[in-house]
Amino acid sequence: MISKLLSHFGRYLIMMGTAVARPEKSAMYYKETMRQMNDIGVGSLIIVIIISLFIGAVTAIQFAYQLDGTLVPIYYIGYIVRDSAIIELAPTITCLVLAGKVGSNMAAEIGGMRQKEHIDAMEIMGVNTAAYLVMPKVVAAIAVIPLLVAIAAFISIVGGYVAAVPTGLMSAEEYIQGARSFFEPYNVFLMFIKAVVFAYLLTSISCYQGYFVKGGSIELGKASTNAVVISDIMILLADYLIAVILT
């Protein structure tokens, strides 16, 4: 079990080491990176907006219920929604969702290319396939996912407002007062650090799962599932480590 894990980790390091290389043709890598940025960013925008809207709404309603009858001021709900969205919910939940949407897609795309001998064809042409197939995805994810996370954090705060104000839980002034209270810019920095780390993890792990797939469609399905499961576990582990180290 441990030797298998170490073997996977070694292969992962070798793949990522090979991927960090001078591109054969920068224009081709740029074009591929732009395509990936579009797929990851624009392609995931709707799902990220929907999820973060509900995260903010549920957080607001849940805390309103928890704080009901206590001495904690009601405007604290805005503050709690804002900070829980920025510090934890926006980066973590967004990246867990993206691991499912983007990660499984990447594993299936690269795995399909492996099975159809597209990767072998590129290798024989002289293309550094680890670099051409993995690096644009990692770079695109690191560039775009922090933006998605920032949007998710903003939409979560809006979601809290939508759930709390029109339903009469509190007034708009109270929610906005809470959302503007005790603001720590460092938390935004933390959010972006998490987004970058999670983006790297979910893309590189998913690419690894697809790149080394063997067998047929069942194995491709397993690789796609593994990409999501392992990415999710690693994201949660990294979340814990970042919390320990940076807070």
Place this chain on the structure above:
Amino acid sequence: MIRTEHLYKSFNENHVLKGITTEFFPGKTNLIIGRSGSGKTVLLKLLVGLLAPDNGVIYYDNVNFCQLNKKEVRTLRMKVGMLFQASALFDSLTVEENVRFPLDMFTNMTAKEKHLQVNHCLERVNLEGANRKFPSEVSGGMQKRVGIARAIVLNPRYLFCDEPNSGLDPKTALVIDELIRSITQDYNITTVINTHDMNSVMEIGDNVVLLHTGKIAWRGDRHQVLSSDNEILKNFIFASPFLQRLRNAAMDAGHTH
């Protein structure tokens, strides 16, 4: 020329290749034939570097391929073209984009120069006007021809073909065979074809290597196939009673005249 010396390859306890020493000549269609499981595909993968040999050496025109570093391998591979069994065309790219891919990746040609080179290659494989079609919109034979066009677009010195006729009707298979032979001769390429299509052996087999249980069982050209007494070759080439009768008739006719 490509030369192999004492190539060995095993997968766990399965010894697939057991000391393959042979040569593949430029300007000739060199065929690797053998039954399923005889090691043909493994030998081809060793030749192109998709697998590493356990032992032995591969020379590309006296350059030891096994001792090259990754960068040198990539440089050498720009002189290599390969046609895959399933063509391995990129589904999301058009025929033109597929053929142009190596030019986009490795050359500084202008868009016009690339377009001209792509059209030249498509004309060479009789696919003029198919530029904008996607691989899913063309037949299996046309996909093979697109694969050949992509393989020759960088003017390679070595061409590898893995089962170029698999899944094709006999007439289309002949077209592909003839195309590969003419390209090989016109550009003086060292072409290595992995096949078990007997038509190919008899039509374009300039240098035929028969693999049997991981070893070379016979070597010769298509003219020597009929007259060979090698039992393994006879059992392989003339496997069916019909072909055996055909061979006997041909031999009798040869003796009579």
